[in-house]
Amino acid sequence: MSALDRLRARHRSPTAPLLALSASGQLGYGIPEPAFTAGLARRPDFIGCDMGSVDPGPYYLGAGRMATNPEVTRRDLRLVLTGARRLDVPLLLGTAGTAGAEPHLAATLAMIRDIAAAEGLHFRLASIRADIPPAVVATAQAEGRLHPLGPCPTPTGDEIMRSRIVGQMGVEAFSRALATGADVVIAGRACDTAVFAAIPHLLGYPMALAMHMAKIIECTSICCVPGGRDAMLGELNHDGFVLESMNPVRHATPTSVAAHSLYEQSDPFGVAEPEGLLRLDHVQYTALDAHRTRVSGATWQPATALRVKIEGALWEGERAVLLAGSADPGFIAAIDEILAAVEVTARRLFPHEFRLFPRIYGRHGVSLWSDVTPDAPPREICVVVECVAQQSDIAIGALTVFKQYLLHHGFRGRLSTAGNVAFPLTPPELSAGAAYRFSLYHLMEVTDTAGLFPVAVENL
Amino acid sequence: MKLREMASVLRSKNAGPLTLTVDILFASAEDYARATASPQLSAPAVAKAYGVAPTVVELLPVPQALAVKINLPRPIVAGSPGDRDVYGAQQHVPLLDLDI
Numbered sequence: 001m002s003a004l005d006r007l008r009a010r011h012r013s014p015t016a017p018l019l020a021l022s023a024s025g026q027l028g029y030g031i032p033e034p035a036f037t038a039g040l041a042r043r044p045d046f047i048g049c050d051m052g053s054v055d056p057g058p059y060y061l062g063a064g065r066m067a068t069n070p071e072v073t074r075r076d077l078r079l080v081l082t083g084a085r086r087l088d089v090p091l092l093l094g095t096a097g098t099a100g101a102e103p104h105l106a107a108t109l110a111m112i113r114d115i116a117a118a119e120g121l122h123f124r125l126a127s128i129r130a131d132i133p134p135a136v137v138a139t140a141q142a143e144g145r146l147h148p149l150g151p152c153p154t155p156t157g158d159e160i161m162r163s164r165i166v167g168q169m170g171v172e173a174f175s176r177a178l179a180t181g182a183d184v185v186i187a188g189r190a191c192d193t194a195v196f197a198a199i200p201h202l203l204g205y206p207m208a209l210a211m212h213m214a215k216i217i218e219c220t221s222i223c224c225v226p227g228g229r230d231a232m233l234g235e236l237n238h239d240g241f242v243l244e245s246m247n248p249v250r251h252a253t254p255t256s257v258a259a260h261s262l263y264e265q266s267d268p269f270g271v272a273e274p275e276g277l278l279r280l281d282h283v284q285y286t287a288l289d290a291h292r293t294r295v296s297g298a299t300w301q302p303a304t305a306l307r308v309k310i311e312g313a314l315w316e317g318e319r320a321v322l323l324a325g326s327a328d329p330g331f332i333a334a335i336d337e338i339l340a341a342v343e344v345t346a347r348r349l350f351p352h353e354f355r356l357f358p359r360i361y362g363r364h365g366v367s368l369w370s371d372v373t374p375d376a377p378p379r380e381i382c383v384v385v386e387c388v389a390q391q392s393d394i395a396i397g398a399l400t401v402f403k404q405y406l407l408h409h410g411f412r413g414r415l416s417t418a419g420n421v422a423f424p425l426t427p428p429e430l431s432a433g434a435a436y437r438f439s440l441y442h443l444m445e446v447t448d449t450a451g452l453f454p455v456a457v458e459n460l
Numbered sequence: 461m462k463l464r465e466m467a468s469v470l471r472s473k474n475a476g477p478l479t480l481t482v483d484i485l486f487a488s489a490e491d492y493a494r495a496t497a498s499p500q501l502s503a504p505a506v507a508k509a510y511g512v513a514p515t516v517v518e519l520l521p522v523p524q525a526l527a528v529k530i531n532l533p534r535p536i537v538a539g540s541p542g543d544r545d546v547y548g549a550q551q552h553v554p555l556l557d558l559d560i
Contacts, residue, residue, distance in 0.1 A: 438537050
C-alpha cells in the first residue's frame with residue numbers, strides 16, 4: 001500500500017480537510033529548519049517542494065547544471081526526504097535541479113539514492129522526465145502549433161535542433177507517477193502548481209481551490225507580512241482553504257495574500273495551467289485571526305486543447321568579462337567615444353569573431369531602457385565589458401587587448417597619462433564559462449502529455 | 461507627492477523571460493484611490509517614464525490587493541548576452557518619481 005493509498009483511505013469523507021505542507025519554493029538554498037519542523041508536527045497529508053525556476057536565466061538549462069550548491073541541496077533533500085518518510089506521507093518535488101532537464105533530474109535522483117542509502121530509507125521512487133526532443137518542437141513549429149509567450153526572435157529550425165528543451169508538466173504527469181504507488185515523486189520541469197494540486201485533485205477536491213492554494217503555497221511564506229521562505233501549511237476543504245505560515249512571525253493577511261496573486265505573474269486574475277485556466281476574479285480573503293487567512297471563490301475553466309509551455313536554451317558561445325573603474329571626470333565624460341575607439345583598435349589588432357557588450361555602471365548600467373537619463377555626471381563608473389566568442393581563448397584574448405587600450409587610450413583633454421582606469425583584480429579579464437540564451441519560451445499545442453513526460457519507477 | 465513616498469511596495473520582476481511586471485502596492489484604500497485617479501499613473505505616463513510606446517504598456521488596477529500592476533515587454537530576452545538585469549528586479553526605478 002503506497003503513501004497515497006493510505007491517504008485515500010483516510011480521506012473518504014468529503015468534509016475532511018487535507019493538509020499540504022510546502023517545504024520550499026527553491027529547494028537547495030537552505031530550508032529554514034524550525035518552520036519545517038513545526039510543519040511536520042502538524043502531521044501534513046503530503047509534502048511538496050519546488051526546486052527550480054526560469055528566473056536565474058538560460059545558463060542552467062543550457063549547461064545542465066544546478067544553480068544551488070550541492071552540499072546545501074543535499075542537506076535540503078535529506079530534510080524533506082527523512083521528514084516525509086518518518087510521517088509516511090507522499091513527497092513531491094518539481095523542477096529538479098533548477099531547470100528540470102535530464103542532467104538536473106539525474107543529479108537530483110543520485111542525491112536522493114545516496115541519502116536513502118545513508119539513512120536506511122526504503123520507499124518507491126518515481127521520476128518524471130520533462131525533456132522535449134527538439135525534432136518534436138521543430139515539427140510543431142512547421143505545423144503552426146508553436147506560439148511565443150511574448151516578443152522574442154522566431155527560432156530557426158536549426159536553432160531549435162541545437163537547443164536543450166524542456167516542457168512544463170502539469171497535474172496529469174504527477175497523477176500518473178502517483179498511480180505507480182510511488183511514495184516519492186521527483187519531477188523534471190513542472191508547473192509549480194502541479195506539485196501541490198495533484199494530490200488534492202486525485203482525492204476529489206475542487207480543481208479551482210486546489211490550484212489556487214497550490215499557486216500561493218508553492219512560494220512558501222512569501223504571501224505573508226513580512227514575507228519569507230519558511231514552510232507554509234495549506235488546509236484545503238471543499239469550499240475554501242486556510243493559509244498558515246509555520247513561522248509565527250509571518251502572518252498571512254487578506255491583503256498580503258491578495259497581493260501575492262501579482263507576484264511574478266503578468267495577469268493577476270488568471271493563471272494558465274496545462275489543464276485549464278484558474279480565474280481569480282471573485283476570490284474572497286477572510287482573516288481567521290491575525291496569523292491565518294481563509295481563501296475561497298476561485299473558478300476553473302478546463303482547457304479545450306492541450307498546450308504545454310516549453311523552454312529552450314541555446315549555446316551562444318564562450319564568455320569573458322572585463323572589470324575596470326574610473327573616477328576621472330574627463331574619462332567619465334568621454335566614456336562613450338573611448339569605448340567605441342578602443343573597440344575599433346581591439347578588432348584591428350585581434351581580427352577574430354567576437355561580440356562585445358559594454359555596460360557602464362554609474363550611468364545606465366542597470367536600466368533595460370536606455371532613455372532614462374541621469375541628472376548629473378556620476379562620481380565614479382564601473383565598466384563591465386562582456387565578450388562572447390566561439391572559443392574561450394578568443395573571448396579572453398579580445399578583452400586582453402581591449403583592456404590595455406582602455407588603460408592607455410589618449411582621449412581629448414586627458415591628464416592621466418599613466419593610466420585611465422582602476423582595475424580591481426589581476427587579471428582584470430575573467431573567463432565566465434559558456435553563454436546561453438533562451439531560444440524558446442513558447443506554448444506548444446499537443447495531443448497527448450503522457451508521451452511527453454514519461455514516468456520511471458524504482459524501489460529503494 | 462512622489463510615488464516612492466506613497467507606495468508601500470514598488471517592485472519589478474520578470475514574469476517569464478519575455479515580460480517585465482511591476483507591482484505597486486498601497487497601504488490604504490485612500491492612497492490606492494488617490495493614485496489610481498491620477499493621470500500620472502496611466503499607461504501613457506508610465507510609457508513616457510520608460511521611454512517606450514504607450515501601446516506596449518499594460519496597466520491593471522487590482523482593487524482587492526490595493527495594487528496596480530504594470531506589464532512591459534522586455535527589450536531583450538532575460539539572460540541573453542548583453543542583458544543588464546537577468547531577474548528584472550531593478551526596473552521599477554523609472555516609476556519612483558512619478559508625481560501623483
